[in-house]
Every structure is written in structure tokens, then in C-alpha cells.
Amino acid sequence: MTKKDKKRMRKIIILTCFIVLCMISFSMIKTHFFQTTHEHEEEYIFYHDYGLKDKDIETMLNLSYYRPERAKRYAKWPQENIEKRVLEVNCDMDLEPFEMITVVKDDQDMTMLINKFNSLPQDYMPNDLVPVKEYVCVQGQDYSCQAVAQIELRQEVAQAYLDFAKAAEKEGIQLRLIAGYRSYAYQKGLWEYAANTQGQDYADTYYARPGQSEHNSGLCLDLTFNGYRFNEIEKYEGYDWILENAPQYGFILRYPEDKVDVTRYSYESWHFRYVGKKVAQIIDKNHWTLEEYHGYKK
Ligand SMILES: [Zn+2]
Secondary structure, eight states, X not given: OOHHHHHHHHHHHHHHHHHHHHHHHHHHHHHHHHHHHHHHHHHHHHHHTTTOOHHHHHHHHHOTTOOGGGHHHHHHOOOSSHHHHHHHHHTTTTSOTTSSOEEOSOTTOTXXXXXXXXXXXXXXXXXXXXXXXXXXXXXXXXXXXXXXSOOEEEHHHHHHHHXXXXXXXXXXXXXXXXXXXXXXXXXXXXXXXXXXXXOHHHHHHHSOOTTOSGGGTTOEEXXXXXXXXXXXXXGSTTHHHHHHHGGGGTEEEEEOGGGHHHHOSOOEEEEEEEOOHHHHHHHHHHTOOHHHHHHTOO
């Protein structure tokens, strides 16, 4: 073999290797794309029937919080912005109150969602309720103080509340707890009495149905300040400090004024919900509600 032949031979080998490599790569790319298209073919056909464009379908399928079991609801919900559409359906904003009720699965989860679409199991009762002895309203002395023997909260929540109230006191703010845990039976009595005397619509406007009140969970509290009516606490000058610092102690304002369309509850300046420090700070930082916090999950 001459030197020239050897050179030619080397060229042929290199060229052959290159061609083989190209063929392998091409085949891999082809397989990948074919599989992807094939994998979502059904979804594309389904959403095309509802007039959605490929670009929007792709965006939707790639969202980390896309839930395939809600496909029909995503398709029907008339929200142009695709990210918002998925979030809003995840927050059940496409449903009428009480249209579809999911029973809470993990009743030990401090972030559990209880609202007009998610309910506690019937006769649920937390297993670690403790009476709150300090920073509680006194009947006959504080406005809005309810006639109950003692106010109870779940243990972790009670401790967080005491820490919060002590910190507020250092700022000259006198926090008073006016309500905590309410039993399923008590809530049932409240709602049924209102429904029987004023009608179901009235009852649903002013009272949560049994199992659908956060007060049944022992995770929330109604607050007031010494000398203030509970439904006027936003007028108190210390209220801004409360709003600003609540997340550090694990609490969020559960029904903000600008989120009525998401929570489906009127503004309640006095109702705070415990979700734990980490989650409370995430919710606060993102200006979410608890519905949105869950809505951004798979
Ligand atoms: Zn409340």
C-alpha cells in the first residue's frame, strides 16, 4: 500500500464513521420527537376540538401544575391567558360553590385547604387541641368576645399564637383571641339554624357549612384588639404591624379584600389561618391565597 493509498483509506474510514454517527443521531432525534408527539397526540386532538391552538396546548402541557384529570375543565374555562386558565381551574374558580366537594385526604397537613370545594371529613375533630389561656378576650370586658368557656386551638397553632401575641405586645399592640376551634356539630347547628330561619342562601352567605369552616380544623383564629370590635380591626393603627409580621409566626390573612374571586369569601380582616412559618412566608412573598399556593402544585 502506497502512502497515498493509506491516506485515502484513512479518509474513507473517517468519512464512514461520520456518516454512521450522523445516522445514529438522526434516528435518536426522530425517535424522540415522534414519541413526544405520539405521547400527547390525544391531548392535542382533544384541545383542538375546543379551538385551542398548538402553541397554547404546548404551554399548557408543559406547566408543572397541569393536572390531566382536569382537562375538560381547562378546555371549557374561558380565560385567554393559558397559565392563568390552568391556575384558576386548579383553584376551582370555574365551579359554583358546593358544586363539587373533595374531602381533605391528609387531615394532619397544616396547609390543608378547607373552602367551598374542599371539606373536612364528617365529624372531624383534631386530636391535639389545647386551651389558650393568654391573650384571650374576656367576656364583659372586650368587645366581640364570644360566650365560650375556653378557646381551643391545635397545639402548634396555640404556641405560634402566643409567640405572635407576645411580640405584638412588645410593640404596644394588645391582641385578643375571640375564636378558635369550633366543633363540626356546633358549625352544623349554626348553619342549620340560619338556613331554617333565613333560608339556605342567607346561611351560605354568612356561615360556612359544617366541615367547610376552617374553624373546624383548629388551625385558624379570629382576632381583635383590646377595645376594638373584631370587624373593625383594620381601622386600628397596630393592624399594619399585624399584617406585616403574621407570616413570620406562620399566619396568613385568609380572606384578603382583593382576592374575593379566588377565596369565594368576603373580606375578613380578623380571620387568620396558620399554615406554618415556611409556607406563610412563601404565600406572603408571592401575594397568594392558600388556594393559589395549592393551585400551583401538581
Ligand atoms: Zn374566622
